[in-house]
Amino acid sequence: xxxxxxxxxxxxxxxxxxxxxxxxxxxxxxxxxxxxxxxxxxxxxxxxxxxxxxxxxxxxxxxxxxxxxxxxxxxxxxxxxxxxxxxxxxxxxxxxxxxxxxxxxxxxxxxxxxxxxxxxxxxxxxxxxxxxxxxxxxxxxxxxxxxxxxxxxxxxxxxxxxxxxxxxxxxxxxxxxxxxxxxxxxxxxxxxxxxxxxxxxxxxxxxxxxxxxxxxxxxxxxxxxxxxxxxxxxxxxxxxxxxxxxxxxxxxxxxxxxxxxxxxxxxxxxxxxxxxxxxxxxxxxxxxxxxxxxxxxxxxxxxxxxxxxxxxxxxxxxxxxxxxxxxxxxxxxxxxxxxxxxxxxxxxxxxxxxxxxxxxxxxxxxx
Amino acid sequence: xxxxxxxxxxxxxxxxxxxxxxxxxxxxxxxxxxxxxxxxxxxxxxxxxxxxxxxxxxxxxxxxxxxxxxxxxxxxxxxxxxxxxxxxxxxxxxxxxxxxxxxxxxxxxxxxxxxxxxxxxxxxxxxxxxxxxxxxxxxxxxxxxxxxxxxxxxxxxxxxxxxxxxxxxxxxxxxxxxxxxxxxxxxxxxxxxxxxxxxxxxxxxxxxxxxxxxxxxxxxxxxxxxxxxxxxxxxxxxxxxxxxxxxxxxxxxxxxxxxxxxxxxxxxxxxxxxxxxxxxxxxxxxxxxxx
Numbered sequence: 229x230x231x232x233x234x235x236x237x238x239x240x241x242x243x244x245x246x247x248x249x250x251x252x253x254x255x256x257x258x259x260x261x262x263x264x265x266x267x268x269x270x271x272x273x274x275x276x277x278x279x280x281x282x283x284x285x286x287x288x289x290x291x292x293x294x295x296x297x298x299x300x301x302x303x304x305x306x307x308x309x310x311x312x313x314x315x316x317x318x319x320x321x322x323x324x325x326x327x328x329x330x331x332x333x334x335x336x337x338x339x340x341x342x343x344x345x346x347x348x349x350x351x352x353x354x355x356x357x358x359x360x361x362x363x364x365x366x367x368x369x370x371x372x373x374x375x376x377x378x379x380x381x382x383x384x385x386x387x388x389x390x391x392x393x394x395x396x397x398x399x400x401x402x403x404x405x406x407x408x409x410x411x412x413x414x415x416x417x418x419x420x421x422x423x424x425x426x427x428x429x430x431x432x433x434x435x436x437x438x439x440x441x442x443x444x445x446x447x448x449x450x451x452x453x454x455x456x457x458x459x460x461x462x463x464x465x466x467x468x469x470x471x472x473x474x475x476x477x478x479x480x481x482x483x484x485x486x487x488x489x490x491x492x493x494x495x496x497x498x499x500x501x502x503x504x505x506x507x508x509x510x511x512x513x514x515x516x517x518x519x520x521x522x523x524x525x526x527x528x529x530x531x532x533x534x535x536x537x538x539x540x541x542x543x544x545x546x547x548x549x550x551x552x553x554x555x556x557x558x559x560x561x562x563x564x565x566x567x568x569x570x571x572x573x574x575x576x577x578x579x580x581x582x583x584x585x586x587x588x589x590x591x592x593x594x595x
Numbered sequence: 596x597x598x599x600x601x602x603x604x605x606x607x608x609x610x611x612x613x614x615x616x617x618x619x620x621x622x623x624x625x626x627x628x629x630x631x632x633x634x635x636x637x638x639x640x641x642x643x644x645x646x647x648x649x650x651x652x653x654x655x656x657x658x659x660x661x662x663x664x665x666x667x668x669x670x671x672x673x674x675x676x677x678x679x680x681x682x683x684x685x686x687x688x689x690x691x692x693x694x695x696x697x698x699x700x701x702x703x704x705x706x707x708x709x710x711x712x713x714x715x716x717x718x719x720x721x722x723x724x725x726x727x728x729x730x731x732x733x734x735x736x737x738x739x740x741x742x743x744x745x746x747x748x749x750x751x752x753x754x755x756x757x758x759x760x761x762x763x764x765x766x767x768x769x770x771x772x773x774x775x776x777x778x779x780x781x782x783x784x785x786x787x788x789x790x791x792x793x794x795x796x797x798x799x800x801x802x803x804x805x806x807x808x809x810x811x812x813x814x815x816x817x818x819x820x821x822x823x824x825x826x827x828x829x830x831x832x833x834x835x836x837x838x839x840x841x842x843x844x845x846x847x848x849x850x851x852x853x854x855x856x857x858x859x860x861x862x863x864x865x866x867x868x869x870x871x872x873x874x875x876x877x878x879x880x881x882x883x884x885x886x
Contacts, residue, residue: 307642413812559648570771570790
């Protein structure tokens with residue numbers, strides 16, 4: 229009985245083996261390969277890379293396999309790996325105007341220079357279960373895609389508005405002295421760069437709910453999807469020994485520029501403001517939610533704070549990380565019997581006192 | 596980076612898991628924490644291979660201070676054989692290859708969740724506490740920006756009023772664990788969720804006491820022989836839990852007892868929460884009951 233509440237090494241080792249067994253499932257069914265996950269569960273891989281804060285599709289696929297498809301667990305695995313990697317330096321600011329685009333839409337203009345390109349989106353699909361997919365589908369016919377001019381820079385929609393001064397200018401690009409969330413703990417108040425880092429790693433579900441809440445009046449930002457673009461961007465780095473930029477990677481990202489109303493203040497004329505979202509891969513829902521929350525978190529700077537949850541940087545940034553949240557919520561499974569014993573002892577004493585007080589003949593009642 | 600033939604890395608992890616840069620950063624935070632007893636020092640906490648809430652703060656502190664010749668003891672709820680203690684011990688056995696022990700007297704580093712061993716610690720030992728919420732004022736003021744100011748001004752009226760309200764409603768300070776302490780007469784600190792039974796052990800302890808909160812990214816310390824006072828009132832002095840019976844296994848009357856339910860007829864037994872203390876007493880001479 230007494231031993232039952234304790235767990236030895238054997239119990240842990242057996243639990244690990246059980247996990248491995250459950251992961252594998254029926255051995256008669258072929259085992260999932262990382263290539264299959266990487267090729268066919270791409271959006272899961274993208275989410276794990278984004279919230280795991282490490283762009284490595286192969287490792288993300290491995291994490292998904294190891295976590296049996298539990299994406300938060302996979303994100304945790306990737307983070308725990310990422311944290312020990314040596315840091316070589318900071319990349320140059322990425323130029324998303326030079327993106328090789330797979331998708332690009334603007335909800336604010338019917339047409340924009342560079343065009344509207346739907347790309348691989350669920351947006352206009354009918355959500356009908358496709359029973360053909362249950363079997364091995366026949367090879368799909370090649371798709372006709374719009375020719376995208378790879379060579380040209382396609383200006384961002386917000387920059388077009390900026391020429392008229394209708395929208396605030398983007399913050400100046402700087403590569404020096406950028407704060408790094410993983411190198412220094414969060415302190416409040418936070419600069420926007422740090423907030424964006426936090427949101428980029430933040431839980432998609434949490435940001436989605438917060439962004440949604442701003443649309444329902446809790447810190448309204450009157451947003452328009454100015455532009456969403458998805459595609460590949462090159463990452464450049466300047467090695468100190470070379471002194472000039474070299475391309476070290478090409479990564480797929482999704483960027484969202486929200487255009488939001490701003491009534492102006494005594495210092496600033498009325499103009500549109502921006503909320504910004506940028507995530508690894510094709511995580512469009514996350515990029516949009518991030519942009520809404522980024523804009524909501526600028527409430528203090530713009531003098532429009534109303535006390536809504538999405539505007540509260542301490543509340544939002546302290547609770548956005550799903551690795552932290554998942555760990556702390558689930559740590560309640562760990563034994564707490566010492567503290568509970570302390571509480572039991574105290575409650576028993578208090579009840580004894582209460583009963584003594586009840587049984588004492590009340591002199592006041594007689595008066 | 597190691598070879599990546601199949602697109603996957605192949606390098607092993609560093610001694611005690613963390614890379615040396617990270618250890619250096621954590622050691623700096625520890626040194627600062629020792630220099631300002633009770634003050635919470637922010638540090639760039641890392642993700643660890645164990646989840647937040649499982650003791651990542653303590654694990655990082657231990658990883659940063661552990662040397663190849665250290666002997667490590669890990670306890671949870673006072674016991675060496677609880678799952679979480681076993682798991683953390685085997686993490687360091689695997690990644691650092693250090694000697695581990697269950698005997699308090701043999702250990703140079705003791706990592707703990709929720710208890711301080713009954714066997715008195717000695718000079719040269721380091722006790723590492725796993726801390727879930729390092730901020731003692733958190734339940735009274737959720738905002739870091741506010742609690743920072745309160746600590747800067749040593750303005751602990753909130754806590755005094757809170758304890759007074761307990762006395763007014765319950766006739767006593769109704770806090771049984773994570774009982775707030777004043778460290779060196781300056782900083783209000785959380786002793787971590789140890790039962791208040793253990794609070795007196797914090798005062799002028801010859802060992803170095805380090806506290807690590809991973810998710811909250813804070814480290815604080817109580818250096819050896821520092822004065823630590825549990826908050827109370829003159830007419831409601833601090834007291835600790837008492838049991839009206841000795842340990843059912845070793846007969847100890849001076850240790851924290853866990854209640855174990857033995858059947859569904861209300862049967863229960865009380866045994867030492869500190870498994871090493873209990874076992875040592877049972878294997879020593881029969882009259883081990885008095886020290």
